[in-house]
Amino acid sequence: MSRLQIENNAFGELTQHWHLTQTIRTRDGCSGKKRVPAPPLNPHALAKPLLERLQNCAKGVENVNSGNVTPHGLNKEQWLEKLAAIDASLKAQGVPTKLTLIGSAAGIFAGQPSRTSIDLDVWKPRSKYQLGALRQAVESAGMLFDPESVLETTTPYLQMMEPGLSQLGRFAETEPLERFSTLELERQPIANLVAAKLVRAEPKDLEDIAFLMATFRPEKSDVEKAVQSMPRDAREKASENLVYLRVMSSP
Numbered sequence: 705m706s707r708l709q710i711e712n713n714a715f716g717e718l719t720q721h722w723h724l725t726q727t728i729r730t731r732d733g734c735s736g737k738k739r740v741p742a743p744p745l746n747p748h749a750l751a752k753p754l755l756e757r758l759q760n761c762a763k764g765v766e767n768v769n770s771g772n773v774t775p776h777g778l779n780k781e782q783w784l785e786k787l788a789a790i791d792a793s794l795k796a797q798g799v800p801t802k803l804t805l806i807g808s809a810a811g812i813f814a815g816q817p818s819r820t821s822i823d824l825d826v827w828k829p830r831s832k833y834q835l836g837a838l839r840q841a842v843e844s845a846g847m848l849f850d851p852e853s854v855l856e857t858t859t860p861y862l863q864m865m866e867p868g869l870s871q872l873g874r875f876a877e878t879e880p881l882e883r884f885s886t887l888e889l890e891r892q893p894i895a896n897l898v899a900a901k902l903v904r905a906e907p908k909d910l911e912d913i914a915f916l917m918a919t920f921r922p923e924k925s926d927v928e929k930a931v932q933s934m935p936r937d938a939r940e941k942a943s944e945n946l947v948y949l950r951v952m953s954s955p
Contacts (some may be wrong), residue, residue, distance in 0.1 A: 778860055788884060791884035801833045801841075803887070822857070822858070828866055838862075871935060872900050873899050879892070898916055898917065
């Protein structure tokens with residue numbers, strides 16, 4: 705997909721749907737962020753470099769030409785070390801644990817270039833754990849467990865996510881992510897993850913979406929189905945942002 709084709713087919717549509725917002729990062733999951741209006745900006749000045757970033761991400765290559773963005777958080781190898789330490793503690797306690805991860809974990813563990821995160825988000829309704837044992841294991845790995853405030857933290861943490869903070873849409877089955885001796889990790893279906901990221905659709909979300917669509921190739925109809933199963937406010941936002949999938953799939 706050439707830049708000229710993107711601009712001819714979708715430039716106007718994309719700029720109309722671009723959300724001019726900034727984020728206060730109280731959480732680093734796929735939703736549950738506090739948002740405030742950004743200062744007035746020229747959408748055309750934002751859309752063109754964004755489209756170029758989408759092209760690169762669709763090939764699995766992150767554009768890091770901004771010059772003022774530094775990685776914040778842990779990469780795949782660093783997270784695997786932390787999770788191995790958590791697993792060792794759980795094994796010593798004799799407590800099998802299954803956690804369903806949402807948010808950035810799917811991309812990180814699939815090898816998304818340069819993708820890092822300071823936290824892993826755990827979807828409580830699907831996870832099976834003993835609270836005390838999990839807290840002890842996470843803290844023994846040098847991490848924070850479900851902190852109330854993470855505005856300035858540089859310490860990795862595990863965040864427990866409730867319905868309402870994140871909108872994933874309905875799904876019947878989870879998918880395997882990683883397995884250790886005592887700790888088992890699952891993820892939500894990729895279509896639901898893409899749908900959740902469409903609710904906010906900020907630049908990092910769009911990079912994640914482009915990578916996930918190119919790597920896992922979920923059916924767009926499954927993404928739309930996940931969007932339609934969301935509560936009204938999230939459904940309306942995600943439905944508007946389905947335009948990004950059309951841009952990414954343009955020939």
